[in-house]
Amino acid sequence: MNSSAEVPRPVRQEALYATDEITELAPGVLRTQLPIDLPGLGHVNMYVLEDERGVTVVDPGMPGHESFVALKARLRAIGVPLKRVHSVLVTHSHPDHYGGAGRLRKEVGAEIIAHRRFRLWWDPCEPPDIDVEDVPLVKSPMRVDGKTPWGGRGYDIPWSRRTRMRMHARFPKVFGVPHPSRRIDEGDRVMMGGREWLAYHTPGHTEDHLCLLDPDSGLLISGDHVLPTITPHISGMSYAADPLHGFFASLDKVADLGTQLKLALPAHGAPFTNVVERVEHIKLHHIERLDKLRQIGADFDRPATVMDIAKHLFSARAQGPMADSETFAHLEHLRLAGEFDRRERDGYLEYVRVS
Ligand SMILES: [Zn+2]
Numbered sequence: 001m002n003s004s005a006e007v008p009r010p011v012r013q014e015a016l017y018a019t020d021e022i023t024e025l026a027p028g029v030l031r032t033q034l035p036i037d038l039p040g041l042g043h044v045n046m047y048v049l050e051d052e053r054g055v056t057v058v059d060p061g062m063p064g065h066e067s068f069v070a071l072k073a074r075l076r077a078i079g080v081p082l083k084r085v086h087s088v089l090v091t092h093s094h095p096d097h098y099g100g101a102g103r104l105r106k107e108v109g110a111e112i113i114a115h116r117r118f119r120l121w122w123d124p125c126e127p128p129d130i131d132v133e134d135v136p137l138v139k140s141p142m143r144v145d146g147k148t149p150w151g152g153r154g155y156d157i158p159w160s161r162r163t164r165m166r167m168h169a170r171f172p173k174v175f176g177v178p179h180p181s182r183r184i185d186e187g188d189r190v191m192m193g194g195r196e197w198l199a200y201h202t203p204g205h206t207e208d209h210l211c212l213l214d215p216d217s218g219l220l221i222s223g224d225h226v227l228p229t230i231t232p233h234i235s236g237m238s239y240a241a242d243p244l245h246g247f248f249a250s251l252d253k254v255a256d257l258g259t260q261l262k263l264a265l266p267a268h269g270a271p272f273t274n275v276v277e278r279v280e281h282i283k284l285h286h287i288e289r290l291d292k293l294r295q296i297g298a299d300f301d302r303p304a305t306v307m308d309i310a311k312h313l314f315s316a317r318a319q320g321p322m323a324d325s326e327t328f329a330h331l332e333h334l335r336l337a338g339e340f341d342r343r344e345r346d347g348y349l350e351y352v353r354v355s
């Protein structure tokens with residue numbers, strides 16, 4: 001591979017390492033950062049919302065001791081003892097967002113607030129049929145053995161982590177796996193930091209993603225739904241049959257808030273004001289990707305696997321399970337729109353453009 005020909009990419013703000021900087025964004029609304037080490041991400045923002053009872057923390061970092069030590073250090077720097085944390089808001093069911101929630105509940109009895117559909121995919125304590133919405137859900141998008149619905153190589157989960165996940169799944173109480181004590185939905189009102197926030201269900205990045213708006217100040221907790229410089233990953237490992245369709249609708253939902261929006265508080269990167277512009281940009285990115293997929297489909301003269309198609313859709317440096325997963329989500333979007341057909345062969349799904 002000729003890597004010297006590749007142009008170095010600028011470092012995205014979402015990839016910057018966590019600092020111990022604390023920023024007050026509005027009265028009683030503080031941004032802190034916790035360390036994470038995930039593809040393209042170097043920190044997660046933990047927002048701390050203060051009221052007379054104590055604080056609510058939003059997205060308390062990764063599971064594990066190291067992150068919890070950092071969480072306690074940030075609260076100490078603000079002058080908040082751990083026992084003052086009365087609530088945890090988790091924007092969605094990714095580990096960099098729910099990590100400290102179970103331990104905060106166990107140690108100080110904090111309320112865990114998440115969307116009604118919040119579910120860890122490997123957790124047998126959360127039944128898959130908890131929702132009553134008429135969005136078609138597929139059963140098990142991923143298994144601990146890493147197999148994918150399209151037949152490709154899944155995420156390469158190291159043996160030690162896989163074992164830990166199995167242990168967590170068998171003994172959820174012992175390991176402090178977060179179970180929301182309050183499940184909320186579209187239109188619900190939540191008091192946090194002395195403000196009344198309005199909940200918006202924004203599926204796409206995950207099926208249980210939440211954004212929250214404080215209509216008085218125009219602050220929007222945007223989680224991973226709208227990020228400042230990167231487009232959130234749309235996974236084919238979803239409980240929804242067409243996660244991209246859900247994502248487009250969720251982007252429109254935020255754009256429709258229009259001039260109400262003053263400042264987005266993303267889970268990664270710095271808060272930003274051009275929220276509607278960012279939403280349009282992210283939408284355009286996926287529209288362009290769908291167009292490219294139509295072109296690739298027209299160029300192929302035979303049915304192709306998700307991995308074959310991903311090689312043409314993504315750059316060489318982006319290849320891997322995440323690219324395959326996102327390609328699958330886009331292909332399913334076009335298949336459900338009648339533009340592609342699919343068949344199964346030797347355990348692999350193959351797609352062909354409908355001419
Ligand atoms: Zn996420």
Ligand SMILES: [Zn+2]
Pocket residue numbers: 044094096097224267268
């Ligand atoms: Zn995230």
